[in-house]
Amino acid sequence: MTVSTAQLLSHVVAFARSLRHEGIVVTPGQTATFARALGEISIFDPEAFFYAAQSTLLTRQEDRAKFAEAFRKFWRHLGLERFPAELLNPTPLPPKKDPKARPGEVGREPRSSEQSSNQPQPVVDRALTFSETEVLKQKRFDQMSEAELEAARRLLYSLVWNPPQRRTRRLKAGGKELLDLRRSFRRSLKHQGELVVLEQRSRKHKPRPIVVLADVSGSMERYARMLLHFLHAFSLVQARQGVRQIESFTFGTRLTRITRLLKHRSVDTALAQVGQQVKDWSGGTRIGACLHSFNQGWAKRVLGRGAIVLVISDGWDQGEPELLAFEMERLQKSCHRLIWLNPLLGTPGYQPLTRGLVAAMPFIDDFLPVHNLHSLEQLVKALEGLDRHQD
Amino acid sequence: MFPTSVEETQKALEAHHYIADKGLSVAVFLALKLGRPLLLEGEPGVGKTEIVKVLSEVLSTRLIRLQCYEGLDISSAVYEWDYARQMMQIRLLEASGERDQEKVRHEVFSQEFLLKRPLLQALESVGGKAPVLLIDELDRADEEFEAFLLEFLSDWQITVPEVGTLKAQKPPVVVITSNRTREIHDALKRRCMYYWIDYPSFEKEYRIVREKVPGVPEKLAQQAVAFVQALRQQDLYKAPGVAETLDWASSLLALGQTELSLEVVQETLGVLLKYQDDVVKAKNQARDLLARAQMPRV
Numbered sequence: 001m002t003v004s005t006a007q008l009l010s011h012v013v014a015f016a017r018s019l020r021h022e023g024i025v026v027t028p029g030q031t032a033t034f035a036r037a038l039g040e041i042s043i044f045d046p047e048a049f050f051y052a053a054q055s056t057l058l059t060r061q062e063d064r065a066k067f068a069e070a071f072r073k074f075w076r077h078l079g080l081e082r083f084p085a086e087l088l089n090p091t092p093l094p095p096k097k098d099p100k101a102r103p104g105e106v107g108r109e110p111r112s113s114e115q116s117s118n119q120p121q122p123v124v125d126r127a128l129t130f131s132e133t134e135v136l137k138q139k140r141f142d143q144m145s146e147a148e149l150e151a152a153r154r155l156l157y158s159l160v161w162n163p164p165q166r167r168t169r170r171l172k173a174g175g176k177e178l179l180d181l182r183r184s185f186r187r188s189l190k191h192q193g194e195l196v197v198l199e200q201r202s203r204k205h206k207p208r209p210i211v212v213l214a215d216v217s218g219s220m221e222r223y224a225r226m227l228l229h230f231l232h233a234f235s236l237v238q239a240r241q242g243v244r245q246i247e248s249f250t251f252g253t254r255l256t257r258i259t260r261l262l263k264h265r266s267v268d269t270a271l272a273q274v275g276q277q278v279k280d281w282s283g284g285t286r287i288g289a290c291l292h293s294f295n296q297g298w299a300k301r302v303l304g305r306g307a308i309v310l311v312i313s314d315g316w317d318q319g320e321p322e323l324l325a326f327e328m329e330r331l332q333k334s335c336h337r338l339i340w341l342n343p344l345l346g347t348p349g350y351q352p353l354t355r356g357l358v359a360a361m362p363f364i365d366d367f368l369p370v371h372n373l374h375s376l377e378q379l380v381k382a383l384e385g386l387d388r389h390q391d
Numbered sequence: 392m393f394p395t396s397v398e399e400t401q402k403a404l405e406a407h408h409y410i411a412d413k414g415l416s417v418a419v420f421l422a423l424k425l426g427r428p429l430l431l432e433g434e435p436g437v438g439k440t441e442i443v444k445v446l447s448e449v450l451s452t453r454l455i456r457l458q459c460y461e462g463l464d465i466s467s468a469v470y471e472w473d474y475a476r477q478m479m480q481i482r483l484l485e486a487s488g489e490r491d492q493e494k495v496r497h498e499v500f501s502q503e504f505l506l507k508r509p510l511l512q513a514l515e516s517v518g519g520k521a522p523v524l525l526i527d528e529l530d531r532a533d534e535e536f537e538a539f540l541l542e543f544l545s546d547w548q549i550t551v552p553e554v555g556t557l558k559a560q561k562p563p564v565v566v567i568t569s570n571r572t573r574e575i576h577d578a579l580k581r582r583c584m585y586y587w588i589d590y591p592s593f594e595k596e597y598r599i600v601r602e603k604v605p606g607v608p609e610k611l612a613q614q615a616v617a618f619v620q621a622l623r624q625q626d627l628y629k630a631p632g633v634a635e636t637l638d639w640a641s642s643l644l645a646l647g648q649t650e651l652s653l654e655v656v657q658e659t660l661g662v663l664l665k666y667q668d669d670v671v672k673a674k675n676q677a678r679d680l681l682a683r684a685q686m687p688r689v
Binding site for chain 1: 481485571
């Protein structure tokens with residue numbers, strides 16, 4: 001197709017506007033730079049075009065996926081849609097600065113551990129095809145081979161999601177909720193103090209804090225490692241999405257806070273540290289007692305501001321059901337939403353009839369499975385939809 | 392008076408009925424001496440806010456208090472224009488035939504129409520004395536306010552766009568309290584003198600009760616304090632603070648008690664404990680706790 005310069009320019013401006021519409025901050029200066037950049041490249045080279053746009057208009061790495069999507073949507077109408085697919089779907093994850101720091105990605109470069117052993121790993125060295133990915137997503141964690149687990153872990157890091165939001169009490173300019181006297185008055189000065197336009201303010205939204213309590217007792221052994229990977233990926237993805245407050249704890253016979261340990265970018269280091277710190281790995285389960293120590297020592301510090309609590313456990317509890325019910329009630333009362341994730345829920349014919357679960361059930365807001373990648377994706381979707389249910 | 396040593400600080404606080412630990416006295420003294428803000432953390436009811444009131448008495452200066460909450464903004468914390476009066480002024484100027492836009496603007500945005508909120512007030516010294524500024528429960532405020540505060544605490548100045556920059560003649564004495572429902576940002580913590588106020592020891596709490604509730608019989612005070620101390624050892628959702636001990640001692644006094652009895656303890660537990668589960672638990676253990684409280688102290 002042929003496009004005149006004026007036409008192209010108006011498209012460029014419109015594209016910048018569509019990016020802003022998606023929540024990506026683009027300044028007029030950036031738009032101008034983009035327009036100028038287009039003069040320097042061949043605009044009929046789709047790849048160059050995309051990268052010119054990306055390098056001039058994108059400044060936050062967490063907006064990458066959003067940007068690519070907006071780019072595809074916008075330029076498709078102009079007949080420029082024949083871009084290589086991988087350009088427009090930057091998942092799983094953008095090129096990294098430090099390949100060692102982020103394992104679990106599609107490995108174009110060998111991981112640090114493999115470098116030393118020099119062992120070729122067939123599955124690690126290629127990306128999964130679509131159908132392989134689909135099969136993997138449906139497979140239960142406890143039935144996966146080591147290679148499959150590895151592939152699944154990598155997929156975890158490509159999770160893209162919008163964290164659930166909470167309406168804060170802080171006000172921002174714009175919107176239509178409350179009168180903004182200050183700005184209205186300043187504007188009125190242009191009209192001899194006549195209030196011609198009433199400026200408004202509205203409440204700001206912020207991501208909700210998320211607190212995860214993961215069961216690492218014996219009965220959860222087959223899932224625990226995978227779930228820790230999930231926690232690690234989740235924390236990283238969250239940090240990218242602007243959720244600074246994600247608190248993670250493990251429990252079995254006692255409660256251990258692992259938030260700081262999971263902050264390591266390298267999942268291997270993070271998990272090694274967790275392994276050292278968590279003393280009750282693969283032991284018994286006293287959920288009630290652990291929730292008690294959480295409610296006592298941590299609830300006030302981490303459950304403020306409408307937090308969402310995820311309890312990951314199969315509900316096999318050796319403690320007293322009364323205590324568990326009591327602590328669950330307290331926990332539910334002090335958070336915005338209490339979600340129980342049960343890996344056994346994916347087993348056909350499974351009924352949640354253990355004493356612990358029966359005791360806990362009345363206080364659970366959502367009871368969801370967490371046995372394969374697909375269920376993790378569902379969880380992420382459920383979290384995204386949360387703010388619509390309640391507030 | 393302005394204390395010149397740690398001992399003097401401790402004595403001065405005591406003279407105003409505040410019994411301070413050595414650690415707290417050091418923190419207060421250094422904060423005063425170095426002109427740094429004092430950040431106090433601790434369980435509710437251990438006297439974080441109280442010490443600030445006492446401090447303003449010791450220094451015989453004004454106390455300005457800013458209660459934090461989520462969404463606390465410039466117009467509640469720093470300043471606000473008096474829009475109604477500004478409108479009136481515009482009308483008056485108009486009636487007097489004033490047409491010069493620039494002049495109207497200048498007139499309307501003068502300090503006369505500026506409503507000063509706590510932080511701006513804190514920049515003003517009265518009689519050559521800077522005030523004590525209490526920023527209470529900072530953990531309730533959001534990050535946005537914390538960031539603003541960081542700037543305020545380092546420069547001691549506030550810029551009002553229409554007026555200019557207002558600077559403190561003398562930096563105020565700033566005390567920040569937090570109940571730790573959220574971690575305060577490191578950058579702010581680093582700027583402050585930090586002290587964690589613990590529950591007091593038996594001796595200290597006994598002195599506090601005698602000091603604050605005059606007329607309470609010695610034996611009653613001893614038993615009440617011993618009871619509360621034993622109660623704090625229990626696995627409670629919210630242990631009673633010193634404030635609760637004082638309330639309880641006053642209640643027992645009002646009920647005309649001279650000694651603790653099981654009956655009165657069970658009837659008045661609500662003064663000490665604020666969660667029903669805790670009250671039930673304490674009622675079951677009251678006999679045992681009371682026995683420990685009634686043991687003669689060596």
